[in-house]
């Protein structure tokens with residue numbers, strides 16, 4: 001695709017996901033991190049040893065600071081995972097726990 005084809009492009013209609021049980025509006029093409037940031041959420045993981053809050057650090061998939069649980073699967077990099085309608089996003093504590101039942 002020629003980048004000029006994207007000039008003036010507009011996102012598709014917004015859709016809803018949930019973050020820790022509350023509704024969050026997201027746009028097609030956003031990552032999980034972008035949707036959470038747009039909703040004012042800047043941390044969604046706590047560190048293993050000291051429980052300190054973490055969110056995006058590098059934003060390019062390198063540092064793994066942004067790990068989050070999406071549809072029951074822990075350790076998803078929020079800065080890389082595209083957000084999808086109906087996603088169930090949850091704060092991850094430490095290394096996270098995979099839930100027995102997930103939507104993927």
Ligand code: FES
Nearest residue numbers: 057059061064079
């Ligand atoms: S913010 Fe660094 S991997 Fe996502």
